[in-house]
Amino acid sequence: xxxxxxxPKVYLVGAGPGDPELLTVRALRLxxxxxxxxxxxxVSPAVLECVRPEARRVFVGKRAGRHTLPQEExxxxxxxxxxxxxxxxxxKGGDPYIFGRGGEEAxxxxxxxxxxxxxxxxxxxxxxxxxxxxxxxxxxxxxxxLFVTGHLKDGALLLDWEALARPxxxxxxxxxxxxxxxxxxxxxxxxLPADTPAAVVRNATLPDAERLSGTLASLPALAAAAELAPxxxxxxxxVVGLAERLAPRAAALAESTVTSKATP
Numbered sequence: 001x002x003x004x005x006x007x008p009k010v011y012l013v014g015a016g017p018g019d020p021e022l023l024t025v026r027a028l029r030l031x032x033x034x035x036x037x038x039x040x041x042x043v044s045p046a047v048l049e050c051v052r053p054e055a056r057r058v059f060v061g062k063r064a065g066r067h068t069l070p071q072e073e074x075x076x077x078x079x080x081x082x083x084x085x086x087x088x089x090x091x092k093g094g095d096p097y098i099f100g101r102g103g104e105e106a107x108x109x110x111x112x113x114x115x116x117x118x119x120x121x122x123x124x125x126x127x128x129x130x131x132x133x134x135x136x137x138x139x140x141x142x143x144x145x146l147f148v149t150g151h152l153k154d155g156a157l158l159l160d161w162e163a164l165a166r167p168x169x170x171x172x173x174x175x176x177x178x179x180x181x182x183x184x185x186x187x188x189x190x191x192l193p194a195d196t197p198a199a200v201v202r203n204a205t206l207p208d209a210e211r212l213s214g215t216l217a218s219l220p221a222l223a224a225a226a227e228l229a230p231x232x233x234x235x236x237x238x239v240v241g242l243a244e245r246l247a248p249r250a251a252a253l254a255e256s257t258v259t260s261k262a263t264p
Contacts, residue, residue, distance in 0.1 A: 006033045010082040010109055012102045014095040014121015018044040019205040022127060026119050034089040036081055038074070042093030042231060044206060055089075071101055075108035082114035095123040099149055099174045123147070125172040128204035128233050132211055133246030136170050141238040144169040150176025150183055150234060157182055165190035170237035177230040181220040187236065188216050197240035202232035211247075213240065 004026070011030050016022040023031075031037075031047075034055045039048065041061060051057070058077070061068025069077065081088045096102030096118055109116040125147055129136045136145040148159060150173035157179050164171050165187050176183055177200065188194050194217040202210040214222045216236065 003029070006030060006087060007115070008085045008087050009115035009117060010078055010088045010090060011117050011119055012090045012092065012096040012105060013119040014100075014123075015039075015043045015047045015091050015093050016122040017094060017124045017127025017131075017205045018046070018203065019127070019131075020044070020046045020050055022122050022205060023047065023050065024119065024121065027121060030087075030089050030119065031091070033087055035086040036084075036088045037091060038078065038081070038088065039091040040068075040093070043091050044093075046206070047091075051089075051091075071104060075105055078105055079108055079112040079114055082109060082112070082116070092121075093124065094127075095121045098123045098147060124174065124204065124233055125235075128172075128201045128235065131205045131209065131247075132199075132201055133243045134199070134235055135239050135242065135246070136172070138239050138242070141242075142168055142170040146171045148173050148176075150174065150179050157186075159186075161186045161190040165192045167192075168238075170235065170239050173234040173236070175230065176234040177223070177228060177232045180223055180234060183234065184216040184220050192216060192236075196236060197238060198234065198236045199240045199243065200228055200232050200234050202228060202230075204233065211243065213243065 006029065013027050013030055028050060031050045032052050034052050036058065037051055037055045038058045038060055059068060060074050078090055090105060092100040092102060094100060102118065106116060106118065125136065137143065146164065146169060148164065148171060173183060195215045198216050198219045199211055199213040200219065200223055212222055212226055212228060
């Protein structure tokens with residue numbers, strides 16, 4: 001297999017869901033060649049250990065509304081670094097183009113005439129599904145899957161609730177922990193049964209992964225009692241009910257002794 005070259009430019013790289021074993025080959029090669037690394041809170045420490053030790057590291061924050069740098073300044077920083085002729089890696093949790101604002105950064109680079117490349121990564125929802133035994137689609141339970149942001153914009157959660165409350169589908173909410181009560185309430189109000197299985201998963205694919213399972217009716221209270229903090233994913237649909245049978249044994253053992261909680 002002929003390897004692609006690593007030319008001096010800006011690389012928008014998906015870090016995957018957290019486990020460094022799930023990095024793409026291209027992503028790992030770029031981390032080992034990076035001269036400048038721009039990263040945020042959603043990149044796991046284990047992935048950061050793969051970065052070339054000599055690389056200059058720039059932390060730009062981004063955690064549940066508290067940003068070290070606003071997105072506009074991150075865009076400007078990437079343009080500035082791209083003009084230096086260095087191998088610049090902008091490392092983003094999951095996939096750059098799935099709720100990672102990679103599109104905005106790519107637009108800024110393109111507008112400034114800065115060469116760049118986008119390297120996809122395994123998005124958090126897919127890592128969660130595989131590690132927690134929650135297939136996102138299943139012929140008996142879900143014929144479609146939606147990825148949605150649960151993050152407030154200008155103080156409101158403006159979503160197409162009728163589309164999200166359709167039966168026989170799986171919905172994964174990114175950044176939805178802080179708005180969990182609203183999400184569950186609106187889904188029930190728009191037609192989903194209150195006993196629809198739902199779960200919040202934190203640190204999926206990592207050794208300290210947590211899964212809190214319940215229903216649309218019970219999950220908000222369970223999450224509040226557990227003081228579950230973001231970042232985490234909310235997954236809604238009948239497929240959540242398969243987790244106890246399909247989760248890998250190691251994860252199931254960890255959850256049964258440490259964090260997993262379920263309600264009827």
